Amino acid sequence: MRRPRLLAGLAALAVSAGLLAGPATTAQADTSYQPSNADFADCPKLPSGTLPLLWNCISINLVEGQMKLGSLKQDLTKPVKITVAMGLKGGKLTLVEGGIKSDPISINPLPLPVDLLGITVQVQQAGQIKPAPILPKTIPLKIKLNHWLLGNNCYIGSEANPIAITPNLSNLALTSINNVPVITTTISDDAFAVPAVSTCGLLGNPAINSVVGLPSPAGANSATMKAVVRVKNYRLGQITGQYAADNNIA
DSSP: OOOOOSOGGGGGGTOOOOSOOOOOOSOBOOSSOOOOGGGGTTOOOOOTTOOGGGEEEEEEEEEEEEEEETTEEEEOOSOEEEEEEEEEETTEEEEEEEEEEEOOEEOOOOOOSSOOTTOEEEEEEOSOOBOOSSSOSBEEEEEEEEBGGGBSOOEESOSSSOEEEOOEEEEEEEEEETTEEEEEEEEEEOOOOBOOEEOOGGGOHHHHHHHHTOSBOTTSOEEEEEEEEEEEETTTEEOHHHHHHHTTOO
8 A cells, every 4th residue: 555755745845755655667777787796885874864765776887888078989888886865954955975996997909109908997076066956067087097107186177177077967767677676867067077096106297188189178088978867865765756756767
């Protein structure tokens, strides 16, 4: 039997857990991603004095796509995981960060004076993630370039000057993987700027900036990524189906 929602108005803020058992559809998402308890391993601790029933942990897995940063085009060959909690604090929609994680992603050698075989990049968080009704409003990133000639602190973007992705959502759908409900969507943005690299070791920043075409102004860069989303309420547990229903995602 369906139970009444706690606060119907919270659905408009996309954080109402509702007390309805929202069913998942039977269609299968076309992705190699497999849902597991690890999706919620980084759910952050809630602010003191808040009600767990009014907070959701949102696990966003970027499973495929491409980013163009200056002249560098990079396929997303390893997943990037973004975890946030969103809910009400003092009557306002509030976000608490759980972090951004990715494994090193191999890229093609850059045309530099020294051959950098084995260079990899990692996507990391760079600043505060801002809330929005369905998914975060902005996702600030920095890209770490890994190679011994670049030192240990070679980055595109920084805490003070991040690559600020504004997720434009399309193809939102509720589906399932192995009978586990998930929300799939395409995240895209082509209006962000990309700053110059910093602290890039023996080769120096000018060489890499010249090759990659950095800094790169807004409108000259792009990101398109497929995301798989799961939602867990801090009191009720997994509520992806109901979260989709509350946000008119079918």
